[in-house]
Amino acid sequence: MSSQLRVAALLVVLLFLLERSSAQLNATFYSISCPNVSSIVRGVIQQALQSDARNGASLIRLHFHDCFVNGCDGSILLDNSGSIQSEKDAAPNANSTRGFDVVDDIKTALENSCPGVVSCADILALAAEASVSLAGGPSWNVLLGRRDSTTANQAGANTSIPSPFENLTEITAKFSAVGxxxxxxxxxxxxxxxxxxxxxxxxxxLYNFSGSGNPDPTLNSSYLATLQQTCPQNGSSTTLANLDPTTPDTFDNNYFSNLENNQGLLLSDQELLSTSGAATISIVNNFSANQTAFFQSFAQSMINMGNISPLTGSSGQIRSDCKKVNGG
Structure with a gap:
């Protein structure tokens, strides 16, 4: 092989390695360009939690609903525009996703500290970790380096995000579809x-489950009575109930013991334990008995979810305003 060919082959290998490294998220992505990114995000969320304890759960939900549609690209944050049909108006998000104001506050703080550096997609990943750890849950090294999309996918949001009304087979398929x-x-x-x-x-x-004229038989009877008081048959559809009736603002493993007591609030929750022969049952029982096992698995699964099809390298952009595309 001539020296020219050798050099050319080496360049190809180097370019391949460079491309691969640019596609890899890593925990130190902002260590030089914005070294205080994590503490800035955490500080804004701490303030937000003082005014509304729900903000933590709302922020992790934004990251979840973002990643299930076209990957973790910040597309859920885009408002309607001439070229964009916002994911905020999709059925799983309309009148229910919230925390956008907190994301804007985080973005403003980061733009003041290190302008044009931190993506909105990475803000969602960092905000999810801070929200969990501030509520008593695990912390983990958030992998970073995502860039922001310049489009949204409202139709995808309508079909890809797991629904509280779906059975375990349907939800499992949606998780499997994103790896x-x-x-x-x-x-x-x-x-x-x-x-x-x-x-x-x-x-x-609560009242006419699957057209039976009776409540869902998997619901604990005293829990059912409480929920019927909270949500009377002709009452407001937007009244709120705690997802965890035991420790509603603390991140712990009580969710799983609630399932064992038939106190899963959503159908999609209780299905994890009440679906006969399901592979999920032993995992629920393990997490109920062992909070450490749950925390370890949760942290790893958040990293796995954060790895769904990120835009990296020169793809996408770093939005200066999370609600709109640069120059839009």
Missing amino acids: LDTTDLVALSGAHTFGRAQCRTFSSR
Whole structure:
């Protein structure tokens, strides 16, 4: 092989390695360009939690709903524009996703400290970790380096995001479609250890379940009575109930013991334990008995979810305003 060919072959290998490294998220991505990124995000969230304890659960939900549609690219944050149909208006998000103001506050703080550096997609990943750890849950090294999309996918948001009304087979298929397995499904469902849900997301279980004229038989009877008081048959569909009736603002493993007591609020929650022969049952029981095992699995599953199809390298952009495309 001539020296020229050798050099050319070496260049090809180097370019390949460079391209691969640019596509890899890593925990030290901002160590030089914005070294205080994590503490800035955490500080804004701490303030937000003082005014509304729900903000932590709302922020992790934004990251979840972002990653399941075209990957973790910040597309859920885009408002409607001439060329964009916002994911905020999709059925799983409309009148329910929240925390956008907190994201804007984080972005403003980061732009003041290190302008044009931190993506909105990475803000969602960092905010999810801070929200969990501030509520008593695990912390993990958030992998970073995502860039922001210049488009949204409202149709994809309508079809790809797991629904509280779906059975375990349907939800498992949606997790599988983005490369997440059964352990990821159970662990990430454990995020329902804090936060609230509107009556409309579970009232179908309280009175006329599957057209039977009776409540969902898997619901604990005293829990059912409490929920019927919170959500009377002709009451407001937007009244809130705690996803975890025991420790509603703390990130712990009580979600799983609630399932064992037939106190899963959403159909999609209780299905993890009440689906006969399901692979999820043993995982629920393990997480209920062992909070450390849950925390370890949850942290790993959040990293797995954060790795869904990120834009890296020269793809996408770093939005200066998370609500709109640069120059839009």
